[in-house]
Amino acid sequence: MNTAKSIHTFPSPWSFFKDLISSSSSTTITATASFLQSITAISTHLATNRLLPEISQLHHHILNLTPSSISQSSLIILIRTTAKFDLLDSALSQFRSLRSQFQSNPPKVQLYNNLIEAALRSDQPEAVEFLYEDMIVSGVTPDTYTFNLMIGSLCESGQLEDARKMFDGMTMKSVMPNKFSFGILVRGYCRAGMCLEGLEVLNRMKTVYGCKPNRVVYNTLVSEFCRQGKFEEAEKLVDRMREDGLSPNVVTFNSRISVLCKAGNVSEAFKIFMDMKGKSSEGLPRPNGITYDVMLDGFCMGGMPVEADNLVGFMKKTGNFTKLQSHNIWLSGMVRCGKMFEAQVLLNEMVRSGLKPSIYSYNILIDGLCKESMLSDARSMVNLMTSGGIVPDTVTYSTLIHGYCSKGKVIEANHILHEMVSYDCVPNIFTCNILLQSLWKEGRSFEAERLLQKMNEKGYGFDMVTCNTVIHGLCRNGELDKAIEIIKEMWILGSKALGLVDNSIGAYNSKRCVPDLITYSILIDALCKAGRFDEAKQKFLEMMSKNIHPDLVIYDTFISGFVKHGKLASAFKVHRDMADKGCSSSTRTYNVLIRGLGKRGKINEIHDLMTEMRENKVYPDALSHSILVESLCETGKFSEAASIVEKMIQDGKRPSLSAFQSLIKALCKVSDLKAAYEIFEISLTCYGHKEILYSLIFNEMCSCGKTREAKSLLMIALERKITIQRFNYKKLIKDICKEEENVLEADKLINTMMNKGYVFDPAVFIPVIDNLKQKGYTQEAHKLTDNMIQMGSTYKEVNIEGANEMAAKLSFLNRKVAVRSHSTENASPPSDWSSILQRDDGSGIAMRLLKKVKKGWGQGSTPRFKTEINDFNDF
Incomplete structure (x- = not known):
């Protein structure tokens, strides 16, 4: 045959x-x-x-x-x-x-073991239960391998108590555990963070069962003790290994170093690493390639670039910096520290040395470039990949799409999606979720719904990220009722509930997606912002009934919402409930409450609350004190506010910008301009030369009639190229013009503003032109009038407030035409608008300017681009 x-x-x-x-x-x-x-x-x-x-x-x-x-x-x-x-x-x-x-x-135990093992791989616990029960009913005695499978399964599912019962029950079945049985149970305890229980199993292994532990059991326990920061216990275990005749090997030490680095204790890991390098005479294993890589990764993850750089130098000298994995770790470390140029240099060095970068190498760099907003460089890196024969994968394109979407460049992201598909690179659910989130964020709900439909047609099973993204988008767009309905249906239909967004969605590819903590956080936040607190409370209770426990974020959401809507008593009730439920308040929680008290002028209560913070070991930060400063200023307690600002600076805490603003305003209000200017100078040392600070003190000086001081501030701002949008420069120039000897000074100031490239309201020119003409400065008036016309053609942000202001803006034409039409300086300008419009030399100018005023001083000529229809590709 x-x-x-x-x-x-x-x-x-x-x-x-x-x-x-x-x-x-x-x-x-x-x-x-x-x-x-x-x-x-x-x-x-x-x-x-x-x-x-x-x-x-x-x-x-x-x-x-x-x-x-x-x-x-x-x-x-x-x-x-x-x-x-x-x-x-x-x-x-x-x-x-x-x-x-x-x-x-009946079949032999080996067949049962084969089936149980397959059921465990397929994650079908009901099949495991059926097989084990059938085994017992058939009179087939489980062997050690059977028990090891069952114990391992229970440990993986977190049922450690049941696993321990089964382990202890082995002897009742006349089955002795072997070293694998102990190893499985110890690993289960360690994965659950129960290292003491794991240690107890190790002790029984020797004393009760007379079974000698192996290195795997010891290494598992050593790693867990290190992870929990119990270094003395870990050292004792290493000593016990030696007593049992088991010399700690390089795996033992690598495990300790790795766990310490992941726990953030890089310095302790480095001590072990140095011991391995220098104490071979004491029987310690020498570092291998994995040791160096783990230590390098620890330095990179711990934000220690200098130490990482030194280690790389040593690795190069000793020939341990030759593997692609080592280069990728260092590449990732450079990207993490924002050293994008150095990372690109390293990538080029890899190519020159014959060590071909993998797609993972390129993806590390592309991700870093996108996070640094260097999107064009990231695109160039993709071109470099393809020229090197490496085809971009789904991660590459998804990273690029995420980079563009995070900057609100949805159209560019869509172009990348088209390119991705053209190269037969299939988007995954992560890619689609990125685009979906960005479209909702941009308010492009129609396109978001189209993408949902396309995802469903192409077989993408919606996951919880998709569901939460849609719910967040609906809440953002004010469609709260629809979001509530979807969450309600999710408990029954899973992701198919998204069909409520569009009838064509959810016909298939449904997953068992039920609302989670994030889902309820999104909805409760939206309801609180909308002032729908009764519904928010109902959702809170519903969440609790579904065994979803609230976290600090949800409590803070309620507190913020109540404070925002003036329900201070309700906010404090939630604060007390938090404490009763064992949820500790954060500094942010207290700051929201402090701000609420500040709005009510309750200074004593703020002090009491800050005392409570300290008692609960939640210490007030710079924002806490800044809110207090603002509240003191609003209640007229300027001296106390200034003292707090001074104390904050002495303690190295930077007051908020709004705290400085409040104090400067308050001091100016009581005409203590000297103190206000001192605070202004202090604020500059904290925040630099910001327009908001200069404009604040400038406007206050103007309102107090301190014209000369205000002008000096404006000149400083002009020299520093500070924008003057918030400056009340109109009032300053009018005030200067009122002083007869300062007309030319006003003219000079306007020309200075223009020469430095500033664009400002053309109405500023009118009082200066009037005064120049009245004082006989005809040539200067002519020149300033021409400048005014030029400024009018470029000014973009004029604010026309009624017909009176429009008439004032147009009246200068009356004067301009008069100046140019009459040969004598003393000729009186026409007093009537209609006479200007009837003249050939004035009507053209008047009509053109009138059209510009109607269009918003040049805005009418700005092209309006048609929004590109985001036609998402057939995947």
Whole structure:
């Protein structure tokens, strides 16, 4: 019989079985062995290619074989094979046939173990339970391997108490645990952070069972003690290893270093590393390549670039900096520290040295460039990848799309999506969620709904990120009722509930996505912002009833909402409830409450609350004191506010910008301009030369009639190229013009502003032109009028407040025409608008300017680009 030929032709199995059965002699041992070998080969072929209908046919024919011993043996082979290839449903169906047809001859424990192992791989705990119960009912005694499988499964699912009971019950079944049994249970305890329980198992391993621990058990415990910061206990375990004749190997030390680095204790890890380097005489293992990589990663993750750089230098000298993994760790470290130029240099060095960067290397750099907003450089890096023969993957394009979306450049992100698809790189759910989030953020709900529909059509199963993104988008757009309805339906339909956004969504690819803490946080935040507190409370109670426990964010959301809507008593009630529920308030929580008290002028209560903060070991920060400063200023307690600002600066805390603003305003209000100017100078040392500070003190000086001081401030601002949008320069120039000897000074100031490239309201020119003409400065008036026309053509942000201001803006034309039309300086300008419009030399100018005023001083000529329709590609 040609078995190989039969395998190749098996998709039509009838002739094979006819030949196989007719040519087999069941009474001959050699023939039986050959037959079972054929069954093994054909089963493997079918299972490998997952030919389920043919497997079902084979199952049927095996049941009809005679004698029964061959049928049973063949069926056991088929069960083992299908279980091995994770075709669990088929394997269980075949197993039930075996149990039904051969009840008097139950299968051996090894078959049960094969099936239990397959069920665990397939994450089907109900199948494990069925198999174990059937095993007990059949009188088949579990062996050590069975118990190890069951204990491992219980540990993986976090059922450590049940795992321990099963472990302790092994001896009752006359089964002795082996070293793997102990290792599995110790690892389960350590993964759950229960290292003391794991240590107790280690102790019993020696004292009760007389089983000698191996390095794996010790290394597992040492790692967990290090992770929890219990370094003395870890050192004692290392000593116990030596007492048991087990020298700590490089794996032991690498494990300790790795865990310490991940826990942020890089300095302690470095001590161990240095011991390994320098104490070989004491029996310590020498560092290997993994040791260096783990230590380098620790420095990079811990934000220690100098130490990482020194280590890389040493690794190069000792020949330990040759692997791609080492370069990728260092590349990631540079990116983490924002050293994008150095990272690109390293990548080029890798290419020159013949160490070809992987796609992971490029993705590290592209991610860093995107986070640094160097999007064009990131795009260039993609071109460099392709020129080097590396095809960008889904991570590459998703990173780029995320970079552009984070900057609000949705159209550019969409172009990248099209490029991604054109290169046959299929977007994943992460890619789509990025675009979806950005579209909702931009308020482009129609396009977001189209993308949802496209995702569904292309088979992308919506996950919790998708659901929460949609709910957040609806809340952002004010569609709270629809968001509430979706959350309600999610408990029943899962992600299919997104069909409420669009009827075409949710027809298939539904996942069991139920609302989580983030879902409720989004909704409660939106309800509180909208002042719908009763509904927010209902959702809070609903969340609790679903066994979703609130966190600090949700409590803070309620407190912020109540404070914002003036419900201070309710905010403090939530604050008390937090304490009752064992949820500690943060500095942010207290700051929201302090601001609420400040708005009510309750200074004493603020002091009491800050005392409570300290008692609860939540210390007031710069914002806490800044809010207090603002409140003191509003209640007229300027001296106390100034003292707090001074104390904050002495303590190295920077007061907020609003605190400085409040104090400067308050001091100016009581005409203590000297003190206000001193605070202004202090604020400059904290925040630099910001327009908001200069404009504040400038405007206050103007309102107090301190014209000369205000002008000096404006000149300083002009020299520093500070924007003057918030400056009340109109009042300053009017005040200067009122002083007869300062008309030319006002003219000079305007010209200075223009020469430095500032664009400002053309109405500023009018009082200066009037005064120049009245004082006989005709040439200066002419020049300033021309400048005014020029300024009018470029001014973008004029604010026309009624017909009076429009008339004032147009009246200068009356004067301009008069100046140019009359040869004598003393000629009186026409007093009537209509006379200007009827003159050939004035009407053109008047009409053009009138059109500009109507359009908003040049805004009418600004092109308006049609919004690009974001036609998302068919994936």
